[in-house]
Amino acid sequence: MNNKINQAIFLLLCFTFLGLISCNPKTQTDELATTDKQAQAASSTPQTKPTQPPPSQLFPITKNGKEGFIDRTGKVFIQPQYDLALAFSEGLALVNTNSKWGYINPMGKIVIKPQFEEASIFSEELAAVKTGSKWGYINETGKIVIKPQFLEVEDFSEGLAAVKIGNKWGYINPKGEVVIKPNYDEVSPFSEGLAAVKIGNKWGHIEPTGKVVVKVIFDDNSVFSEGLASVKIGNKWAFIDRSGKVIIKPIFDETSIFSEGLASVKIGNKWGFTNRKGLVTIKPIFDEVNVFSEGLATVKIGNKWGFIDKTGKIVIKPQFDEADAFTDGLATVASNDGKVGYIDKTGKFVWQPTN
Structure with missing residues (x-):
């Protein structure tokens, strides 16, 4: 588990977990390109519109090669009819038909027609879309508000989005204005007021003004989460605070971010969890x-x-080929043959694995 995974995990927690689809910390767009290539021919089945009000949360499912949505009880709410579908974010879900991306609302109505070669989820009322070879941003009506002009982009986070101009990364505001010049080789989204940036082969952190607040001296690092960030010093990982002070010494072989008071750490070839004092509690x-x-x-x-609680006790025995984190009471699990289902916190299936 490295820096890229750390940053990815944080984004997934912020924007909800999107099934078994992972995110690259540089840009969510790389994997969307991959899933775009995997899209199948569009279904000829007419769109089915739910008649009852939408539940508070919907979960993407696959059935007979098409994707739709269930509620938390496992009841199909939007019939499988899309080639690909991602979880709802800010009231809209990204769906793919005929190798084009568009957006639906929780009633299953298409509100932004599938027209984009690649696209991202909505974050802070904007979504990144690709037209030709360039990326821009649309609002929730589908209007382009930042014209396609960037080689690569990230979602907006804390009012700023990372964009690639030439071979360097910088940051823009929601008006599309470059507010932090493209001086960086790699970047992360802003988290807790700071963003990880790479210059040459070293990492540090900047604030939204572009000012460096954690010196660019580390061999690798993660985003800040719960006030701490993991950093690599030589061949070991440590944790620092927002001033760059080392709070937990570099004793770990790999690390992740803090979540709910604990961070996963690797010692030798096995993983456990540490608390904020650096004590390995699991x-x-x-x-x-x-x-x-x-x-x-x-x-x-x-x-x-499988799944453990914070005491380290196994509460759902290891039995799945793949498993994702719980969100809104359900967790995605998958088998090696590509079938995906959902379980509740007792380990009971609310949606049997299908593909």
């Missing part, structure tokens, strides 16, 4: 882990995934 006995979400964390023993 012994490193797992082959892989994820961060805590809704009181539980996914852990891998051998080649199967």
